Amino acid sequence: MRQQYDVYAMRCPTRMVLDRIADKWALLLLDRLAEEPMRFNRLRRDIEGLSQKVLSQTLKRLERDGLVFREAFATVPVTVEYSLTPLGRTLNETASALAHWAERNMDEILQAQAAYDRKTSGGS
Amino acid sequence: MRQQYDVYAMRCPTRMVLDRIADKWALLLLDRLAEEPMRFNRLRRDIEGLSQKVLSQTLKRLERDGLVFREAFATVPVTVEYSLTPLGRTLNETASALAHWAERNMDEILQAQAAYDRKTSGGS
DNA sequence: GTCTCTTGGTATCTAATGGAAACCATGTTA
DNA sequence: TAACATGGTTTCCATTAGATACCAAGAGAC
Numbered sequence: 001m002r003q004q005y006d007v008y009a010m011r012c013p014t015r016m017v018l019d020r021i022a023d024k025w026a027l028l029l030l031d032r033l034a035e036e037p038m039r040f041n042r043l044r045r046d047i048e049g050l051s052q053k054v055l056s057q058t059l060k061r062l063e064r065d066g067l068v069f070r071e072a073f074a075t076v077p078v079t080v081e082y083s084l085t086p087l088g089r090t091l092n093e094t095a096s097a098l099a100h101w102a103e104r105n106m107d108e109i110l111q112a113q114a115a116y117d118r119k120t121s122g123g124s
Numbered sequence: 125m126r127q128q129y130d131v132y133a134m135r136c137p138t139r140m141v142l143d144r145i146a147d148k149w150a151l152l153l154l155d156r157l158a159e160e161p162m163r164f165n166r167l168r169r170d171i172e173g174l175s176q177k178v179l180s181q182t183l184k185r186l187e188r189d190g191l192v193f194r195e196a197f198a199t200v201p202v203t204v205e206y207s208l209t210p211l212g213r214t215l216n217e218t219a220s221a222l223a224h225w226a227e228r229n230m231d232e233i234l235q236a237q238a239a240y241d242r243k244t245s246g247g248s
Numbered sequence: 249g250t251c252t253c254t255t256g257g258t259a260t261c262t263a264a265t266g267g268a269a270a271c272c273a274t275g276t277t278a
Numbered sequence: 279t280a281a282c283a284t285g286g287t288t289t290c291c292a293t294t295a296g297a298t299a300c301c302a303a304g305a306g307a308c
Contacts, residue, residue, distance in 0.1 A: 005227040007152060010172035014226040015148075017233055021222060024139075024146045028131060040285050048134035051267055056286060066236025076275060077284030087232055094221040098145060101218050102138040103129040108211055109141055112190025164256050175296055180257060200304060201255030251308080258301075265294070272287075278280085 020065060025050055025058045027095050030084065033068065034092045037083035067091060144189060149174055149182045151219050154208065157192065158216045161207035191215060 005014045020026060028047050032038065038046075044055050059082060062068035067088035073079040084092060102109075129138045144150060152171050156162065162170075168179050183206060186192040191212035197203040208216060 005230045007223050007227060008156075008171055013234060014230050015173070017226040017230065018151065018223055019148045021226065022146050022148045022151050024143045027142070027146050032132075041283085044285095047132055049139070049267090051269090052286070053268090053288085054266070064237055064240040065233050066240070067233075072285090075284090078274085078286095080285060087229065087236070090229070091225055094218065094225050097218040098222060099131050099142055101215055102141040102145065103131060105211065105214070106129045106138050106141060109189050109191075110137060112211070113188055116188040116190070165254085173296090175298095176257070177259090177297090178295065181295095196256090199255085202257095202303085204256060249308100252306090254305075255303085256301100258299105260299080261297090263294100263296085266292085268290085268292105270287105270289080272285100274284085276281105276283080278282100 017065070020061055021091065021095065023058070025054055026062060027099050029055075029058060029062065030067070030088060030092045031096045031099050033082060033084045034089065034096060037081050039082070040080050043082070062088070141189070144185055145215065145219065147182070149178055150186060151223050153179075153182060153186065154191070154212060154216045155220045155223050157206055157208045158213065158220060161205050163206070164204050167206070186212070 006012050007014045007018055009015070025047070028050070029043065032043060032046055040055070040059075043059075044050055044052060047055075059068060059070070063070050066085055069083050069085050069088075071081045071083070073081070130136050131138045131142055133139070149171070152174070153167065156167060156170055164179070164183075167183075168174060168176060171179075183192060183194070187194050190209055193207050193209050193212075195205045195207070197205070
């Protein structure tokens with residue numbers, strides 16, 4: 001059962017996928033959708049700083065990769081609901097860990113940055 | 125013990141950190157350095173497609189964040205060795221999971237993409 | 249002696265990407 | 279009739295990524 005793909009190889013398709021999931025917005029979207037299915041503008045409002053264009057692009061790519069499911073309802077103004085696919089759900093287990101690692105270790109990082117900046121700018 | 129940071133808030137410092145660690149090259153570097161300490165050009169050769177400039181920038185940022193330790197030896201041509209800090213090591217536990225999730229689920233993603241493209245371009 | 253290779257980077261240039269803002273059709277409400 | 283909601287696409291500009299060349303200091307080949 002050796003793995004057949006290698007992220008370190010340039011031409012490996014995993015590179016493309018890693019490039020897609022190692023993305024701030026994709027991770028936040030996955031994490032948000034893991035809670036419950038959501039609509040376009042709800043996501044836009046929830047994730048501060050995420051523009052419509054990038055939201056649209058990111059959702060489209062996630063849908064293409066089979067991570068997100070898009071369902072459109074022919075209501076008065078069209079309603080579009082996004083949710084995680086089973087595959088997307090398995091990714092979220094590791095992806096959300098990354099997002100929340102940042103929250104847990106923020107203090108330590110802030111201290112490291114301050115120390116680095118003191119050493120660098122103030123240093124002899 | 126509620127968390128004091130929120131990745132969904134725009135001005136939260138975790139955003140900055142998430143932006144940094146949700147990066148293809150940073151993840152691959154962390155994963156590579158988790159194995160053993162390595163020198164600059166070794167990393168460049170091992171991670172295909174990674175340019176000197178981006179390697180240099182990424183390492184510098186990771187060092188500033190306290191994730192990577194840089195040690196220079198005054199040898200003949202200067203020797204510089206990079207290794208993970210304890211903090212970097214905790215990150216790698218979740219970060220490498222992301223990189224290798226791509227390897228494990230590659231086939232399913234490729235199939236999803238093919239299905240999506242058939243539906244999109246060939247669809248009625 | 250000098251040509252070329254190594255080390256670990258920086259400087260420069262260009263192509264691709266990211267984000268802000270405007271625009272779109274359709275329909276409801278004030 | 280003007281404004282707002284829906285879910286986007288288009289346009290523009292600034293930042294970024296990547297390719298390439300360059301740098302100093304030495305080691306080894308010729």
